[in-house]
Structure formats: structure tokens, C-alpha cells
Amino acid sequence: MTGYPVDTRFSRPPITQPTRIDALRKVGLFQGVSKRSLVLIDRLSEVRSAYTGDVVVAQGDVGTEMMIVLEGKASVTRGNRKLNELSPGQIFGEMALLDNQTRSATVTALEPMRMLVIPGPGFRKLLTKVPGLTDAVLATLSVRLRETQAAADL
Numbered sequence: 428m429t430g431y432p433v434d435t436r437f438s439r440p441p442i443t444q445p446t447r448i449d450a451l452r453k454v455g456l457f458q459g460v461s462k463r464s465l466v467l468i469d470r471l472s473e474v475r476s477a478y479t480g481d482v483v484v485a486q487g488d489v490g491t492e493m494m495i496v497l498e499g500k501a502s503v504t505r506g507n508r509k510l511n512e513l514s515p516g517q518i519f520g521e522m523a524l525l526d527n528q529t530r531s532a533t534v535t536a537l538e539p540m541r542m543l544v545i546p547g548p549g550f551r552k553l554l555t556k557v558p559g560l561t562d563a564v565l566a567t568l569s570v571r572l573r574e575t576q577a578a579a580d581l
Contacts, residue, residue, distance in 0.1 A: 439476075439541070441474075442474050442497060442541060442543075444466075444469060446497075447469050447472070447474070447497075447543055448462065448465050448466065448469055450495055450497055450515075450516065450543060451465045451468055451469060451495065451543070452465060453516050454495055454516065454518055455563070455566075455567055455570075456518060456521060456563050456564060456567045457560075457563065458563065459559050459563065460557060460559060460560060460563065461557075461558075464553075464556075464557040464558075464560065467553060467556070467557065468545060468550070468553060468557075469543075471545065471546060471549035471550070471553070472543050472544060472545045472546075473543075473544050474497070474541055474542070474543055474544070475494075475541070475542050475544050476539070476540065476541050476542075477499070477501075477536040477539070477540045477541075477542070478536060478539050478540075479536055479537065479538050479539060480535065480536060481535065481536045481540075482533060482534070482535050483501060483534040483535065483536060483540070483542070484519070484520060484530050484532075484533065484534045485530060485533050486504075486505060486506075486529075486530050486531065486532050486533045487529050487530060488529060488530050489527060489528070489529055489530075490520055490522070490523030490527065490528065490529065490530045490547075491523055491527055491546060491547040491548070492520055492523060492524075492544050492545060492546050492547060493518060493519070493520040493521045493523060493524045493544075493545045493547070493550070494518065494519055494520050494534075494542040494543065494544050494545070495516070495517070495518050495542060495543040495545070496513050496514060496515050496516065496517050496518075496519075496540060496542055497515060497540075497541045497542055497543055498515060498539070498540060498541040499515070499536060499537070499538045499539050499540030499541065500512060500513060500514050500536075500537040500538050500540070501513040501519075501534050501535060501536050501537055501540060502534070502535050502537050503519065503532050503533070503534050504532060504533050504535070505531065505532045505533070510532055510578070512537070513534065519532075519534055520534075521564070521567060521568065521571070522568065522571070523547055524545065524547045524550045524551065524564070525547070525551070525564070525568075527547060
């Protein structure tokens with residue numbers, strides 16, 4: 428078919444495993460985790476896309492996945508209050524990896540995005556197999572809790 432405009436949203440090059448592994452390595456949650464362990468995490472992950480305005484996760488929905496922003500930006504809101512803006516290398520939904528509780532905020536794509544999605548059930552199995560991963564998760568969740576408490580004090 429010639430003469431038709433090409434929608435570039437659907438013709439983006441795939442994100443390679445080395446790129447995904449590098450993205451995992453840069454996440455604080457996985458710092459100090461071996462490359463072999465990062466490969467295991469990558470194998471249970473998948474890449475998802477979102478377009479401008481898409482709600483990636485909604486406050487109040489049950490969460491079972493964590494996501495790492497690979498490309499694009501997103502807004503994090505609770506009710507009508509903007510809490511944060513996410514960019515490549517940042518994570519969200521990490522609490523859902525552990526507790527399958529409702530999402531504490533809504534994440535909306537500000538521009539086209541691609542994310543590496545890590546499912547909770549598979550990740551929980553890795554916690555017992557990957558040295559240092561449980562400690563890293565606890566440290567990250569502690570930081571998030573402190574940030575939330577500091578924001579509540581404002």
C-alpha cells in the first residue's frame with residue numbers, strides 16, 4: 428500500500444535484551460544484583476507500550492506488576508494532586524510486586540511510552556533465588572515510605 432501515511436507508533440524498533448538488562452541494572456532496586464539474576468528478571472518481563480493520555484495504572488485498581496519506564500514520560504497523581512513525573516529509568520508499582528493491593532496512585536502517559544513490566548508472582552519466586560534482591564526491595568520500599576510521609580507532612 429503506497430500513498431498512505433505511516434503511523435510511527437506501530438513501527439518502532441524492538442527493545443533488545445541488552446538494552447532491557449541495562450535498564451534493569453540502573454534501577455536502584457536491582458543495583459548490586461548479578462547479570463545472571465538480571466537475565467532471569469528480564470526473562471519473566473515483557474515490554475508494553477502506552478500512548479499519550481493512556482492511563483497505565485489507575486488508583487484503586489488491584490496491582491500485580493511493577494514497571495520500569497524505558498522511553499517516554501508519565502504523570503503520577505493521587506486524586507487531583509500531581510505527585511511526580513516519571514522518566515526513563517524510573518519505576519512504579521513496586522509495592523504491587525509484594526502485596527497485590529490496590530494502586531496508591533494513577534500513572535498517565537504524558538507522551539508515547541514503552542515500559543518493561545515485571546509480574547508480581549514470578550518476581551516473588553525470584554526473591555528466594557536471587558541473592559540481595561530481598562534487601563534491595565526492602566530498602567527501596569523504605570525510601571518510598573519516607574517520601575510519602577514527608578509529602579504528607581507538607
